[in-house]
Amino acid sequence: MAVAERGGYGRERTKLTQAHVKRAKGLIASDGLEGRGFDFVDTACQGLVLRVTRRSGTWLLKRRTGTVTLGDMDSLPVASARVAAEEVRSAERRGLTKRAIAQELDVFSRVTARGIGTEQALDIAFTKPHPDDPVEMSDDERRRRGPWEWHDLVDLFLEMKLPTLKGRWRVQYERHLRRTLDDEFAWKMVQLVDLEDLVKMRDRVARKHTLSAAADSVEAVKAALDWAWRHHAPRAGLTEVEFPWWRERLTVEYSSGTRDHTPTIEELARTLVLAERFKALGGTAKQTGAGMLAALWAVVLTGQRATALTGTLRATVRDWPERPGWKIWTWTAAEMKGAGHANGLKKRARPHALPMPPEALAALDRVGAPREGVYLFPSRVPGKRTTAVGMTQAMDRLKGKKKAARKGGVTLRPEDDLLTTHGIRHWTPHDVRRTLPTYLDMERLGGAGSAILAHARAKAKGGADEERELAQAITLKHYIHSQRLELKAEGMQVWVTAILEAVDQERARLGA
Template structure:
């Protein structure tokens, strides 16, 4: 029932709006039955959305304490579309968006073309950091985590003293955070960062004190961005800093799952056989599938592996080892902070290279990454590997998705993560008394001697190769 307001104001009726209410409004206008000055139908299902009915029109409005924005004519914009526009206006970033103008553009394009997609593209274009230049993104946003870290360190490091000024940045550039460097700051959430924290705590080579510094400095960095660069970080509407819930007191269970060689082989076969998991799903890109093969074949940390550059790979590096290649990684992406190199046998190299060639054929160009992303010009994200494994298990956001088959269960594969492959390799070689080989492959250190002596031999070969290619390759043989 409509509630009459003061003289000269609109009658109000608060209801969960339906299409029937819209039809009723149009009928009232047609029959000249609009009461008084008019009627406001307030939608209880969408904050601030009002259908204002006057003698001549029924118009969608979005009302708030800061003012009223006209969304458009209800003859052009449906209830569902009006709710979507009201939510976009609510979340609009001050200084970046002009809701009144964007709502006007949306209505006009929708009226002219009838295409909601065209109207959204014209009024609310999606921000894609991968299509921007780094300079434009840094100036206008949206910032990715790498932008925020760079800006924060520019501000923070000059305020530090002594060795702390040198060591402080290494924690914010930990491989676990480097893997998120191209993720927009506003897209980060507690679930993603809990995963980072868990991996830090489960990794035996990361001391608890170091894990605490990584998490604490991430929190400090996010707080600085929230307070000082909220517009560029798109954090204007964040009222409570979710990152304050991150601590290192979380006691996660120790992972002890070691996938068998058969399980890993079945996974690769399933991933190749089911590159497309449905009509609404994108097929697995060549770069991502190549990265999954590389994880299984090399057991390297995914954060470093996915960033492998073609220029860092040397096919046929030794005449005495026909077909063998060497893959190298700079210290900046390695957990040990030292360069690391890995000889790869011909069969493994052929598979990895095959997918890079497939990507090049599809684009008619070679890109500088061994594992190029299907989107943009960058490399695949290590998160994409985890997401692929989840899709094969029929999971969405960690839970079984309706109508999606669990291919792991179907083919007798226990759940595993990329890091489990490293544990599996260490176990496999350790049982054969080849623990030193496992340490070299995994870039682990061993013993209690001086750090230089404890560094795995393969790492030292690559360091030597950077100074003298002949010396390094002879050592690797």
Template sequence: MATANSRGSYAARERTRLTQQHVAKARRLIAGDALQGRGLDLADTECQGLVLRVTRRSGTWLLKHRAGTVRLGDIEALAVDAARVAADRARLALKEGRDPSVDARVFEAAQARGMSMEDALDAAYPVEVEVQSDEDRLRDGPWQWGDLIDQFLAAKLPTLKPRWSAQFERHLLRAAEGPLRHRLVASLAQRDMLAVRDRVAKARTLSAAADTVEAVKACLSWGKRFHGHLTGLRGHPWWQDELEVEWASTPRDRTPTLEELGRTLALAERHKALGATGKETAPGMLAALWAVVLTGQRAGALTGTLRKTVRPWPERPGWEIWSWTAAEMKGGRPHAVPVPPEALAAIRRHRTDPTSPHLFPSRLPGKSVTPVGMTQWFDRMQGKEKATKGGGRTGRPAGDLFAQHDIRPWTPHDVRRTLAAYLDMERLGGAASAILAHRPPSVKGDPGQERELAQAITLRHYIHSQRLDLKAEGMSAWVAAILAAYEAEAAALHSS
């Protein structure tokens, strides 16, 4: 077999009737790194335009025609006779004005999966009486990857909470970008989804790739289970054990101190403009940060709080009761928290739009601030740069405020851990569980410890209530501690 001597082009070209012996020699050249230059073209004398291109890394079957070149498949996927069939089919498609690449990929994938020649031909080149409309394809099959994703999302999203449904949809749609959307579901293989995984990991994060992979696996399993006759998914679900991401979330155990929480609040008020543009943090975001720290509620439910769900507490003048529906709560149960007047005064120092339906309005009319926006704000306070659309990076003139002021990194969710630990030390652990909407454990121990054991009080007196008096006791102690820490840290920051 000849070898290439010119590094700049495929100088070596051999015309012969190709056999599997040529394929075997090509594989040995690749494995032994025996090719010089860029590679070698082996042209088949039996099939017009069929070429086996051998490079130092791979072997590829091609069809050369007047207008260009069509990739038919990998040397590992197609035998010589299969490559000739693919070339003939591609040549026919070109004469009819059709793109032959999609059918070629289906045929290659079918052969790589070990399907017989007859079955592979049926999968890649079905006899078509007429061009299918989108409606006919959805009704009769075969579904494309985009079809399956659309149908799966239509069934799945209504079962998810609004916030997670938007994230789930975004994760899955990443797998349908580009030409892959129009591939037949039956032709999808491991390498297609691994390429999606790697693309998402490179463009975003390994965590995002893991989310996309899990969404893809759920979609394919749903398609096989409920619509196998339309998707063509049969046999062993290869995606269950051939599609993974080497990533695992790290459990978080950060517990910011009262001083760190108070110092963060003081810094947030002092450094409202954290970017190069001088744009200040919205009052709604500052108010929401105070509310997160003072109530310990999850940012997802808290930031979306509606004014109509806030009402006075007649039995305690100056107090308010903030409430959320079961759909808004992670635990799936309605929840309410009493907020003392001292907390309300601190939150309302940051004057928000009183006409907004949201307690924490954003700058966008009719919208509230979001947990994502709060996370991005924390990133700005920690000096983390962000890529811009033009390929640049945003500036952070203030740098890492957390590091400069000895604050260990924390997130809004970590406040819940601090609140629970503090109230537990104050023998108000039961109140903390009630405030944080934790499900009460079974009652054990001394029944006289009613103040600490919220579940005992719940079972005896408040089975159908929100245990507001118990929560108020814990809220009073926690709010007083936070405000004292804030006052001390704000004074120290002012004097520095």
């Protein structure tokens, strides 16, 4: 077994041979490594190191100015790794950029892996200096003329794509594609990208994040390559590609399935109490803001989608004359559309109104819901609203999830998973939309539950007239009828009462 030394890597200095490569493969196969890994340092070539980790072996060239990855041990035998190291030193003396050197190393590694001799591989992969060599193009010129590198494709595709997306889906989509930009792959020419590159990218994302994240990144990559192939093939270097092979060959064995978790009323109430008591988590000075805490309460009290709810405008809240103390929260079709589907296109949205009983409003007031501002649930940043993403992050803190910090650091959660500690199964804000109708159905108010959640009726009319009524409230009586406010109010009264009673019980229980 290879034992790690101080610093996490074991170390052995010797003149390397293929026997050491064979030994390295054995360590991986037998899971015989301890610590972070093991370094075989070559005494015959200054700076050359074979680094072995639990999953792979990689040739590195270590110098005072940094470390260069030469290739993996499966592609480069020892002799070729030494040659590659010398070529890197030569290229640096000639002033080649890291990007150009990385591209040449990639070609050398691939050609060598196919059994081509070292001398021929050198001629194919590494350019030789010539007095008439053109000066390297600038980034702007390369993007205008080509050939593109992978990071060019990512930037240019996102420049076209992001304006067509809505809300948080825009942020998520960009994250899916930028996950592919690791240090080496980012500088590779698009015309040299093959299935092996894309599969490695997919697997790297899956290891670093999740299989679901890899599936998202793969779909974004396919869309980017489709766009380049159809509209910019000469610049992207895809002129010779006769069909989009990545469509069929790049896949992920993943299916999202259907989420059916339904938290109990007690779990929802206990979570609200914990959120009140643990506003600051992870040893930082930051606390959950008053707007965010109130928004979390409102999600539980109303079952509305977080995207629309967190954007509720104070100006669109109105009184209900026939029910003193009640308020009517309203959303336009456009506001509901952003919450209906990830891309805002697949569900026909309608204006929505929800009656709020005095008890619910008083509860929000008690937890510190802001009383002024453009939004009912404002962010700490003046003029900004809380967001569904922010609410997810607040829930993640309660679940004890670590968070990446600046300069490669990690924000820890000393309190660990508060939900599990207190007997609460993990839930998301959207899960309330299963608990609420399930409870009201047992109370023989299933129709009210459906109306509260803005589920469309079988014979619902078009949205234009409803939108006009929502904006102008020409006839409040007719508006109340068309929005089924009386039915919604009956269900809201029962649901809010159940939640507040459960909160009182949880406060007493946790206090004891």
